[in-house]
Amino acid sequence: GAVVSQHPSWVICKSGTSVKIECRSLDFQATTMFWYRQFPKQSLMLMATSNEGSKATYEQGVEKDKFLINHASLTLSTLTVTSAHPEDSSFYICSARVARSEAFFGQGTRLTVV
C-alpha cells in the first residue's frame, strides 16, 4: 500500500516554543491530508482537513492560530503547534488520501511539552 511518513516520531519541547510536524506521502500525490489528535485511550479526533494550495478547514473547537497547517504541495503537509503548552501534549497523526480512495496514515508524532 501507499506510504505516509510523519516526522518526527516524537518530540519534547519547552513550554512557549513552537513545534513543526511534517507529513509526507512518499509514493503518491495526496489531494487531501488530514490531521488528527489522539488522547490516551480515546479515539482519533479530527483537527483539520487540508487540500493542496488552499487554506485548511478546521474542526469546531480547534484553534487555527495555534495549530497552523500548511499544505504546500501534493506530497507534503505540515502542522505547527505554536506557543505550545503542556495541555498540547498528545499524539498527532496525519493521513493522506487520493479522492474517493482509502486514507493512509502516518506513524504519528508523540509531542510532550514540558
Add this chain to the structure above:
Amino acid sequence: AQSVSQHNHHVILSEAASLELGCNYSYGGTVNLFWYVQYPGQHLQLLLKYFSGDPLVKGIKGFEAEFIKSKFSFNLRKPSVQWSDTAEYFCAVEYGNKLVFGAGTILRVKS
C-alpha cells in the same frame, strides 16, 4: 454531529474463538465505512472498506464486515482469531470528505 460508536473498549479472547466487534454510526445519509487496525507500535492499516454494492465485505487476514443500513451498523467479524490479531481496531465512517473514528476496541488474544 455525526458520531461513531464502538461497543466494547476491551475484548479478550482465546485463540480460535470467534470475534464480532460492533460499530454503529449516527448519520442517515450516504456514508462510506471502514475498519482500521493498529498493531502495537505500527501505523493504522486498512482492514476493509464499504462504499457500495454487496453489504458483506471481505478484508485482509480473514476479516469481514456486514453493513446493515437499517441498523446503521457495520460490525466486524472473524470466525477464528489468532494470537497475531492482538491489536486495536477502529471503525471509521466517512461523511462528505471527513473520516470520523470510533473510540477503538483493544483486542487481546490469549494463546
